Amino acid sequence: MATAALPARALVRRTFLDARVRTLCFAWLFAIYGYIQPVGFRHAYPTLASRLQFAHSFANNKAVVVFYGKAYDILTVGGYSAWRVGGTLAIVAAVLGVYAAVRALRAEEDAGRAELVLAGIVGRGTAFAAAIAGVAGGMLVLWLAETAGLLAGGLPAGGAMYLALSDIAVVAVFVGIGALASQLAPTRRIAIELGMATVGVFWLLRVAADTSAGVSWLRWATPLGWAEELRPFTGARPLVLVLPSAAVVLLLVPAARIAAARDVGTGLLGARDSAEPRLWLLSSPLAQALRRERASLIAWIAGVGAYAIVMGVVSKSVSSAGISRSLSHELAKLGSGSVLTPSGYLGFAFIFFVLAAGLFACSQIAAVRHEESDEQLETLLAQPVSRRSWLGGRLLLASAGILAVGGTASVFTWLGAVSQGESVSLARMLQAGVNCLPVGLLFLGLGALAYALAPRASVGIAYGLVAVAFLWYLTGALLGVPKWLVDLSPFQHVGLVPAAPFRPISALAMAAIGAALAFVSLWAFKRRDLKGA
Amino acid sequence: MTAVRTAQLSKRYGATLALDALDLEVREGEVYGYLGPNGAGKTTTIRLLLGLHRPSAGRAELFGIDAWRDSVDAHRRVAYVAGEPFLWPSLTSAETFEFLARVHGGTDVPYRDELVQRFQLDTRKRIRALSKGNRQKVQLVAALATRADLLLLDEPTAGLDPLMEVTFRDCVIEAKKRGQTVFLSSHILSEVEAVCDRVGILRAGKLVDQGTLDELRHLSSQIVEVTFDGPAPRLGPLPGVNFASAGPSSLRFEVSGAVGPLIAALAGQPVATLTSREPSLEEIFLHHYDHGDGRAPS
Numbered sequence: 001m002a003t004a005a006l007p008a009r010a011l012v013r014r015t016f017l018d019a020r021v022r023t024l025c026f027a028w029l030f031a032i033y034g035y036i037q038p039v040g041f042r043h044a045y046p047t048l049a050s051r052l053q054f055a056h057s058f059a060n061n062k063a064v065v066v067f068y069g070k071a072y073d074i075l076t077v078g079g080y081s082a083w084r085v086g087g088t089l090a091i092v093a094a095v096l097g098v099y100a101a102v103r104a105l106r107a108e109e110d111a112g113r114a115e116l117v118l119a120g121i122v123g124r125g126t127a128f129a130a131a132i133a134g135v136a137g138g139m140l141v142l143w144l145a146e147t148a149g150l151l152a153g154g155l156p157a158g159g160a161m162y163l164a165l166s167d168i169a170v171v172a173v174f175v176g177i178g179a180l181a182s183q184l185a186p187t188r189r190i191a192i193e194l195g196m197a198t199v200g201v202f203w204l205l206r207v208a209a210d211t212s213a214g215v216s217w218l219r220w221a222t223p224l225g226w227a228e229e230l231r232p233f234t235g236a237r238p239l240v241l242v243l244p245s246a247a248v249v250l251l252l253v254p255a256a257r258i259a260a261a262r263d264v265g266t267g268l269l270g271a272r273d274s275a276e277p278r279l280w281l282l283s284s285p286l287a288q289a290l291r292r293e294r295a296s297l298i299a300w301i302a303g304v305g306a307y308a309i310v311m312g313v314v315s316k317s318v319s320s321a322g323i324s325r326s327l328s329h330e331l332a333k334l335g336s337g338s339v340l341t342p343s344g345y346l347g348f349a350f351i352f353f354v355l356a357a358g359l360f361a362c363s364q365i366a367a368v369r370h371e372e373s374d375e376q377l378e379t380l381l382a383q384p385v386s387r388r389s390w391l392g393g394r395l396l397l398a399s400a401g402i403l404a405v406g407g408t409a410s411v412f413t414w415l416g417a418v419s420q421g422e423s424v425s426l427a428r429m430l431q432a433g434v435n436c437l438p439v440g441l442l443f444l445g446l447g448a449l450a451y452a453l454a455p456r457a458s459v460g461i462a463y464g465l466v467a468v469a470f471l472w473y474l475t476g477a478l479l480g481v482p483k484w485l486v487d488l489s490p491f492q493h494v495g496l497v498p499a500a501p502f503r504p505i506s507a508l509a510m511a512a513i514g515a516a517l518a519f520v521s522l523w524a525f526k527r528r529d530l531k532g533a
Numbered sequence: 534m535t536a537v538r539t540a541q542l543s544k545r546y547g548a549t550l551a552l553d554a555l556d557l558e559v560r561e562g563e564v565y566g567y568l569g570p571n572g573a574g575k576t577t578t579i580r581l582l583l584g585l586h587r588p589s590a591g592r593a594e595l596f597g598i599d600a601w602r603d604s605v606d607a608h609r610r611v612a613y614v615a616g617e618p619f620l621w622p623s624l625t626s627a628e629t630f631e632f633l634a635r636v637h638g639g640t641d642v643p644y645r646d647e648l649v650q651r652f653q654l655d656t657r658k659r660i661r662a663l664s665k666g667n668r669q670k671v672q673l674v675a676a677l678a679t680r681a682d683l684l685l686l687d688e689p690t691a692g693l694d695p696l697m698e699v700t701f702r703d704c705v706i707e708a709k710k711r712g713q714t715v716f717l718s719s720h721i722l723s724e725v726e727a728v729c730d731r732v733g734i735l736r737a738g739k740l741v742d743q744g745t746l747d748e749l750r751h752l753s754s755q756i757v758e759v760t761f762d763g764p765a766p767r768l769g770p771l772p773g774v775n776f777a778s779a780g781p782s783s784l785r786f787e788v789s790g791a792v793g794p795l796i797a798a799l800a801g802q803p804v805a806t807l808t809s810r811e812p813s814l815e816e817i818f819l820h821h822y823d824h825g826d827g828r829a830p831s
Contacts, residue, residue, distance in 0.1 A: 187661075271659075271661075272659075273658060273659055273661075273662035274625070274655070274658050274659065274662070275625050275657060275659065276657065277625055277628050277631065277656070278628065279628065279631050282628060282631050282635060283635050284635065284636065285636060288621075288632055375615065376619055376620065376621060378580075378585055378619075379613070379615055379619065379620065379633075379672075380636065381583070381584075381585060381604075382585070382608060382611065382613035382685075383608055383613075383633065383636045383637050384605050384606075384608040384636075384637065384638060385605065385608075385636055386604075386605045527587065528587070529580075529585070529586040529587055530580070530585045530586065
């Protein structure tokens with residue numbers, strides 16, 4: 001019918017535009033990452049000899065495979081880029097896909113806007129399809145951005161488009177997973193958690209497939225493995241695209257069916273609407289914040305714990321065979337320190353836990369901001385509760401969470417290593433975990449200041465700072481820029497225990513800066529208006 | 534002792550002047566109705582009174598305590614009902630009551646239980662499962678049960694059914710009897726007329742009229758309605774008289790000042806009935822809307 005086409009088009013536009021800031025941020029990330037890898041590789045390994053040496057030592061090291069996926073050929077710029085860009089961005093793409101779909105579907109229902117739309121002249125099926133089409137528009141932007149970045153990095157057009165497609169295929173599959181989770185879960189938060197748990201499981205499958213020779217067939221069981229099997233620049237196999245395409249159909253069709261059949265605002269999993277009162281953790285705003293954040297805290301700790309166990313277990317299989325000492329400074333250029341020994345490897349692995357601490361700090365800033373934008377803070381601050389004690393309490397809670405993330409990483413990595421008969425001291429691993437605190441505090445302080453000064457932009461600023469700092473840490477040295485520029489990234493100042501000695505002065509300085517920023521933010525927050533959504 | 538006092542209180546959001554030099558005084562034990570169309574600045578005023586937003590100029594005091602600088606001290610004597618009932622979706626009503634009571638530093642539990650009965654709340658329900666009206670009731674019960682010295686209510690009956698509206702009015706009158714002060718922002722005029730001692734009318738950030746209902750009536754024009762035997766005659770312009778509306782055989786006037794000139798003009802006309810009455814609050818209110826400058830017509 002002609003009458004349904006116009007509202008549907010308006011819905012597609014709305015979904016696309018609602019996500020425009022997020023889409024653009026990730027487009028930049030994809031483009032810059034795609035540009036830096038080929039350029040950096042050419043710069044760091046200009047000759048075939050240096051590449052051979054690098055390939056021999058590095059790419060077949062299981063330690064590295066866990067993060068970047070399996071490398072098929074890293075003698076060519078294209079092959080190297082496919083390995084570094086494809087493997088890493090696939091994980092980012094998976095998270096983004098889940099988030100984009102849940103935001104466009106379940107969050108709209110939670111906010112009550114879906115009812116408004118469905119009260120108009122669009123049916124449930126059309127509304128669902130329009131939301132997915134809007135998300136697909138964002139994916140197209142990402143594909144163009146990554147292709148442009150790779151082209152700017154000097155890769156041939158066909159290969160660049162295909163490599164970018166291998167990442168976008170992952171986004172598409174996880175959009176499907178997010179869409180299905182949105183039908184099952186009764187709230188946005190539960191849908192996100194379901195989706196993220198799926199990402200975690202598929203990532204673990206890829207790790208298992210890439211690191212253990214016996215189960216490499218598992219790569220076919222995870223969308224993250226399909227991205228590898230597409231083999232951009234290393235004997236492309238476009239036929240593999242059948243798998244993500246089929247998965248998208250198999251996820252979206254049932255999701256659309258459920259969306260058309262269920263009550264708007266509910267999920268198949270159903271939520272309990274009534275409960276006997278449970279009066280624990282209601283005695284103060286801080287206690288109640290802990291009560292509300294506990295599910296998210298547990299999810300973070302479980303995620304970090306699972307990841308840590310894998311790291312610990314894999315550390316055993318790291319071998320220094322065939323790696324010459326002259327290569328260690330080459331490896332350091334990749335921001336990886338020495339990955340030649342189990343303890344060196346664990347040090348390398350811990351930078352990702354430090355990253356997790358930074359991201360956790362951002363998630364807490366986001367929770368603080370949501371309490372304000374949902375106007376619950378207005379009700380709270382109309383009580384005899386001071387702004388300083390409210391925000392100060394939330395920042396303390398976040399700091400405790402950062403410490404818990406670090407502690408979990410230490411203990412579980414140690415458990416994983418010990419379970420394989422590795423002799424690693426718990427004390428050293430705890431010291432490694434302490435490294436999470438200064439960087440986490442620094443980003444918490446920065447995020448808090450952003451929250452106090454520019455509340456509406458603060459969540460984006462917080463996540464953006466962590467992403468840029470980490471990207472710079474991974475790639476800055478590769479590009480051969482001056483050392484002081486590379487040192488701008490806080491991650492550069494972490495002494496990667498147990499591979500390297502703890503750096504107490506850097507740690508104290510970062511923690512002190514974080515604390516100082518937090519105090520300034522308390523002062524600044526006291527002086528501004530509360531700002532709604 | 535005054536419960537609420539503002540002096541030249543102003544608030545600017547970017548280019549918009551939301552509140553323009555407001556001077557307001559609410560005495561202790563008084564029920565003050567704060568009227569105004571949407572966007573007039575009612576919620577802005579309440580946010581400034583609570584120190585949630587910072588005045589661009591001027592100041593606000595609650596019980597002599599600066600609302601911005603010492604907001605926490607001020608809030609010990611205040612209970613607030615927000616215009617939008619945003620609460621914590623995963624808590625049940627009972628849990629919400631408990632939390633807000635602890636944060637406020639005490640509440641009258643037997644009175645709260647009584648209010649739960651009167652407002653017919655199921656306290657086992659989670660907030661996210663409640664309708665807007667029911668969430669509003671949760672806010673009202675939590676606020677009323679504190680027995681705070683000052684109740685700041687921002688359109689508290691939006692979403693309530695007529696039975697609950699009556700219960701709400703009873704509660705306000707009881708609060709007044711106990712000596713509590715109530716600041717009631719509303720545009721439900723019958724509600725304001727029923728419970729308020731004094732009324733302020735806000736338009737485009739300015740207080741355009743204030744006083745007891747009687748004072749407002751005296752200050753504004755009276756309504757004169759005349760019916761005729763036969764078609765209504767055409768009358769020329771008269772000093773202090775405005776045509777309000779006309780039927781086929783009736784005329785309605787707003788008369789400010791003496792009725793004499795109108796009576797003189799009607800002499801010799803076939804007048805059947807002539808009634809004169811004070812304007813309703815609605816007419817006073819609409820009167821302030823209709824005249825762009827916000828002043829009483831001369």
